[in-house]
Structures are given as C-alpha cells and as structure tokens.
Amino acid sequence: MKVGRLMAFTDLSIAKDAKILPIQTIGNRAGIPEDALELYGKYKAKINVELLPAAEKLGKVVLVTAISPTPAGEGKSTVTVGLADAFNQLGESVIVALREPSLGPVMGVKGGATGGGFAQVLPMEDINLHFTGDIHAITSANNALAAFIDNQLHQGNPLNLDPRRITWKRALDMNDRALRQVTIGLGGPAQGIPRQDGFDITVASEIMAVLCLATSMEDLKERLAQMVIGYTYDKEPVLVRDLGVAGALALLLKDAFKPNLVQTIEGTPAIIHGGPFANIAHGCNSLMATNTARQLSDVVVTEAGFGADLGAEKFMHIKSRKGGFHPDAVVIVATVRALKMHGGVDKTLLGEANSDAVRRGMVNLAKHVDTIRQFGVEPVVALNRFVTDTAEEIAEIMDWAKGQGVAIALTNVWEQGGKGGLELAKLVKAELERPTDFAFLYEETDSVEEKLRAIVQKVYGGADVLLSDKAQKQLVDIKKYGWDELPICMAKTQYSLSDQPKLLGRPEGFTITIREIMPKLGAGFLVCLTGDIMTMPGLPKQPAALKMDVGADGEAIGLF
Structure with missing residues (x-):
C-alpha cells in the first residue's frame, strides 16, 4: 500500500492500490469450471450457469439490511462485503451477492455501491460505471x-x-x-x-x-x-x-441475464447482478445471482436496499416467495450518527457527542428489530463504527441491545476489512446454526387491502392505509382481471417508516396513502405508489459528478 494514497484515505485510492487477482483465480476459488467463465477483460466475467456442477446442498442465506437511512450514511454495502470477508477469514465457503450500481445515484448524490474502504468489491471503477453492460x-x-x-x-x-x-x-x-x-x-x-x-x-x-x-x-x-x-x-x-x-x-x-463474477479486496468471490431500487422497485439482486451463489458456497451474504421496511420486507415477500427460500440469518446495520439524526440532531452537528439523541433515535432500530422478528428470524445488529463515535454513545446502544436480548457487534470493516467484522461473523454464524421459524406477514390470497394493511401496521408501525380515488378505480380493474393475488411492492420514501420523509425516528398513528396501483404482471407484483415518490429521480444542486474526472493515465478521479 502506498503511503501517499493511504493518507488520502478514499475509497477510490484504496481500490487503486489493492492487489486484484485474475478472475480465473477467483472462479477457481468459487468452484467454477474455467469453461463456465465468459471473460470481460482480466477481472470480470459472466457465469454460464448451465456449465456449473450440480450442488449436493445449497448454501445458507445471510440478508443484510439496515435502519431507515439518513444523509449520514449507514454503510450497509460496506458491512455486507466486510462480513463476507470475515466469513472467509473464518475459513467458511462464502460468496457475497450484490446489486449493480445505477449511474443515476453514482453521478447524483449517493455515489457508488461497491462498499467502501477495505471492504470493497473490485474493479470498483468498472462496476460503478458501465460494468458488463x-x-x-x-x-x-x-x-x-x-x-x-x-x-x-x-x-x-x-x-x-x-x-x-x-x-x-x-x-x-x-x-x-x-x-x-x-x-x-x-x-x-x-x-x-x-x-x-x-x-x-x-x-x-x-x-x-x-x-x-x-x-x-x-x-x-x-x-x-x-x-x-x-x-x-x-x-x-x-x-x-x-x-x-x-x-x-x-x-x-441473453448476455445480461448471466450473473457477473468479480472479487472483494480480500479475494472473496463476489457475484453482482441486477439493480432494482428498493424505494420504487423490490431492491434485491437477481435470483440467478443468489441461486448461483447458493449452488457454489455454504454461505451467501447478500443485501436488500435501504431499511428493513423496504428492501428486507420485499426480500421476504417477493424474492423469498419467488425463489423458494428465506434468509437463515438477518443483519441490521446501524450507526451512531444515523441514530442521532433519528433522535433529532441536524446533520451538521453529528460530529458532536450526544448520548441523549442516540437514546431517542434507538426507537428506529427497535422497530426494524421488531419487524425482522415478526418474520420469525432473530436479527443480529451490526454497529458500524465511525471515528466520531464516543464510548458513551456506543455504550448507549450496547446497553439497549443487552436489555432487549439482541445480539450486537461493533464493526470496523471500512478500516480493517474482514478483520473488523470477525465478531459480527461469529454472531451470525451462531444464528445460522439455529433453526428459524420463518413466516410471511401476509398470504398472497389475502385481499389487496389486507396485504397493504399488514405491511403498514406490522412493518411500518402505522395505523391504517388509505386508497386515493384513482387507486380505488385501479383496484376494481385489478380484481376484475384476477391480479389481486399478486404480492405488494410498496414505492415509498426510504427516509421514514411513514410516507413522509421528514418523519424520522418511529412515528406512530400515521396513515399511508396509496395514490396509484400499477400491475407488473411480468415481475409478478403490484407496485403501490405512496407519497410523492417518483420513478424518475432528479439530480441534487451539487451532483457528485462535479467532482469526477479522468486523468491523463485514464484512471478515474473523484469516484466514490
């Protein structure tokens, strides 16, 4: 590692200094025959799943989700990658499965989606830009x-x-x-x-x-x-x-349908495929990717977009239903900074110690823990550490978890890679060895109104659901054509458990308004639009693209 770049301490500089292995080496580690790899240069490949060996058993699935996201950032993808590397360090057969980044968020406000620090997937520049097309x-x-x-x-x-x-x-x-x-x-x-x-x-x-x-x-x-x-x-x-x-x-x-193989900084095989948003779609990587990873490894670490109220709920009710499996363990990522925002602290003051705000914001984490438990899975909390976190703030969360009987691990994978996630991996491994009592929160045969109410009340913690006149008219047609037995895909703000972005923490007594219901028969679900959620986002006043460039050597600048 070059000292100058390490001092810069950016995701891009760390990725550039990382030793990246030929993709055939990664394929060999994953048990993929060389003739099943379709090379896209030295470090990327498509997997021809038809040429994979049959599996004696399928790997267990670890789903990584999070509290309701804030501008402070939770580092869910970073924890996902770091957890996979930690499992690798423990000697487990593991593959991490992620979504592909969209250029909209990369060039907009969010940046890339390949993890961060020493818990990244590589080649970071390619994946965050055009990847395999x-x-x-x-x-x-x-x-x-x-x-x-x-x-x-x-x-x-x-x-x-x-x-x-x-x-x-x-x-x-x-x-x-x-x-x-x-x-x-x-x-x-x-x-x-x-x-x-x-x-x-x-x-x-x-x-x-x-x-x-x-x-x-x-x-x-x-x-x-x-x-x-x-x-x-x-x-x-x-x-x-x-x-x-x-x-x-x-x-x-036909080519896009094949999963993509890449690697983490530590050489853990990574399959990245598909990229639906979780606030306007179902927010999970492809079933082809997850099934391929399950076929090749004992443990699959994957994630779902945004908080447990969006990505995790849709993973359970849509992806699990379609795929015929469910997560064997669930990790909920939280940070001191985000909990302070849910406790009422402005984002400009997050660097200041405030244990009281952490305590107030814990209600958001508590609701997501409650949601995962309702599905019959006991979650593990990953407290993703930042340098500004104080011992008192961390203790506030640890004490709460102990009082609630929630397994929790302090993670530092951004700085330490898999080593910083070993405690988390051990807790998750223990959960994988316990039986789950998984159950859906609604049945497909329930009425659309019953399914909506189940999500609003059990997952969001709201009081009820209200359909606009337009949505009611659409529902008449949906029932007429027999589409009402499809699962629900809620299109909702990611920032709040409600449909109002500024209601942070754990709002109560609210009603979710469904303004439109769009049948997606190919996908196999009904998209229910709430609030002012849009299917075409806009760019911020200062998009991330303003800091991006390419050097004379052809290397990316400002990508994160």
Whole structure:
C-alpha cells in the first residue's frame, strides 16, 4: 500500500492500490469450471450457469439490511462485503451477492455501491460505471419495446391500443427530471402518433425486475410476455405477448441475464447482478445471482436496499416467495450518527457527542428489530463504527441491545476489512446454526387491502392505509382481471417508516396513502405508489459528478 494514497484515505485510492487477482483465480476459488467463465477483460466475467456442477446442498442465506437511512450514511454495502470477508477469514465457503450500481445515484448524490474502504468489491471503477453492460441492455430492451408499441400505433393500430392508456414508459439510466413527462410523435404523420409519454430510470423498469426474478431463459421470456403495456379503447389490457416481441426482448437480454463474477479486496468471490431500487422497485439482486451463489458456497451474504421496511420486507415477500427460500440469518446495520439524526440532531452537528439523541433515535432500530422478528428470524445488529463515535454513545446502544436480548457487534470493516467484522461473523454464524421459524406477514390470497394493511401496521408501525380515488378505480380493474393475488411492492420514501420523509425516528398513528396501483404482471407484483415518490429521480444542486474526472493515465478521479 502506498503511503501517499493511504493518507488520502478514499475509497477510490484504496481500490487503486489493492492487489486484484485474475478472475480465473477467483472462479477457481468459487468452484467454477474455467469453461463456465465468459471473460470481460482480466477481472470480470459472466457465469454460464448451465456449465456449473450440480450442488449436493445449497448454501445458507445471510440478508443484510439496515435502519431507515439518513444523509449520514449507514454503510450497509460496506458491512455486507466486510462480513463476507470475515466469513472467509473464518475459513467458511462464502460468496457475497450484490446489486449493480445505477449511474443515476453514482453521478447524483449517493455515489457508488461497491462498499467502501477495505471492504470493497473490485474493479470498483468498472462496476460503478458501465460494468458488463447489463443495465445498458435493459435500457435497450425497455426502449425497443417502447418503439414497437409506437410503431404498431403508426401502422394502423391493429391491437386497438388507446394512446391515452399506454402505461409503458421509456427508460434512461440517469436521474433526469426533465424527462418525467414528455410529448412524442410531433412533426406530422410521418413522425408517428402524437401522445404523452415519460421516462423511468432504468432500474425502475419492469424489465429490471423481470430479469432479477426470472430463474431460467424460458421463465425470462414468459415474464417478458406477461408485461402489461397499456389498455385498449375497450379498457382491456394489452400485453407484450400481444405484440409478439417477447423473444426479441429476450435476445437483447441473453448476455445480461448471466450473473457477473468479480472479487472483494480480500479475494472473496463476489457475484453482482441486477439493480432494482428498493424505494420504487423490490431492491434485491437477481435470483440467478443468489441461486448461483447458493449452488457454489455454504454461505451467501447478500443485501436488500435501504431499511428493513423496504428492501428486507420485499426480500421476504417477493424474492423469498419467488425463489423458494428465506434468509437463515438477518443483519441490521446501524450507526451512531444515523441514530442521532433519528433522535433529532441536524446533520451538521453529528460530529458532536450526544448520548441523549442516540437514546431517542434507538426507537428506529427497535422497530426494524421488531419487524425482522415478526418474520420469525432473530436479527443480529451490526454497529458500524465511525471515528466520531464516543464510548458513551456506543455504550448507549450496547446497553439497549443487552436489555432487549439482541445480539450486537461493533464493526470496523471500512478500516480493517474482514478483520473488523470477525465478531459480527461469529454472531451470525451462531444464528445460522439455529433453526428459524420463518413466516410471511401476509398470504398472497389475502385481499389487496389486507396485504397493504399488514405491511403498514406490522412493518411500518402505522395505523391504517388509505386508497386515493384513482387507486380505488385501479383496484376494481385489478380484481376484475384476477391480479389481486399478486404480492405488494410498496414505492415509498426510504427516509421514514411513514410516507413522509421528514418523519424520522418511529412515528406512530400515521396513515399511508396509496395514490396509484400499477400491475407488473411480468415481475409478478403490484407496485403501490405512496407519497410523492417518483420513478424518475432528479439530480441534487451539487451532483457528485462535479467532482469526477479522468486523468491523463485514464484512471478515474473523484469516484466514490
């Protein structure tokens, strides 16, 4: 490690100084035959799952989630990677499975999603930028479908599709608020049929969800065929199957459908595949990635987006249902800084010691612990340490955990890598050896209203749910077409347990308002929009891109 770069102590400098191994070496460690690796340069590869050896048993799944996120940052991906490295240090057969970063957050406010410090996946620059082109392929498939839709309108509209009721939007992998609502087809008859349209960010496209929940190429094609694109003048649904282009879309996705193999700084195999947001989609890496990791290792460490009220809930109710497995252990990541924000401290004052604020903010952690316990899994808390944390603040959390019978470990994986997560790994390992009593919080056969109420009351801690007039009308059609037995995918702010971002801590007595319900038949769930959540985010006043550049040597600058 070069001293100058270590002194800079940035994720990018640490990643650049790390020793990265040839991907064939990592594949060998994971038990992947060399002919099953499709190389994308020296350090990335696609896995041809058809060529993998059959597994005698499937690995156990460790799900990493967190408290409600704050601008202070919780370091969930960092802990996920560090925990996998810690398991590796303990001599366990382990693979970490993560989502692919979206360029919108990378260039916006969040930055990259490859972990941090000495708990990162490599090559960090490639993964945070274009990687193996999966998200670009999804963008292409999404927009090809949009073109097919508008072409059939232009060619006489044989499907009798009502241009006012087309629900399929175009997509772009960037935060671009100007594209939320657009008008297309202007310029006369040769330019198509004028109509209102809009863009979603690619990771909110149903095709992203379809790719992440499909378990085979045939399943992928069937899910693509099932996607609703709009309604006829008679208000009957029109599917991709009716357009006859599911095969073409699958062709565009055939390489993107294969999981990607990379590595952590410590050489632990990492599979990164799929990237749906958890506040507007289901927030988990692909089933192909998780199943491949389970096939190759004894322990799979994976994460779900944002807090347990979003990513973890959807992991349980959507991914676990579709995949036929459930997490054998759950880790909830918390930080002193974030708990202080939930306790009422402004983000500019987080560096100041404030045990009282930590105590007040503990209610947020307590609710997430309660939520995971309701699923029949006993969580382990990872207290992700920052240099500004005081002994008194840490003791406040440790004492609470002891009083509640919650296993907790102080982690320092950013600075120490796997070594800083050994205590956490030992606690999680103990949980993996205990039986779970996993149970869903609702059944698919429950009514949509019952499913919504179960999530609001049991997961969010709210009082009730209210459907807008528009959502009620949509629900009538959903029941008419027999779509009401699909699970729910809530689109909700990540910052609060409620649908109001500024209600931090553990609000009570609130009502969640569902303003719109969008059937996603290909993905196999109903997206319920709450609050002012949008499927195309915007950039902040000072986007992270302002600090990014490329040097004369071709190396990235300012990427984090």
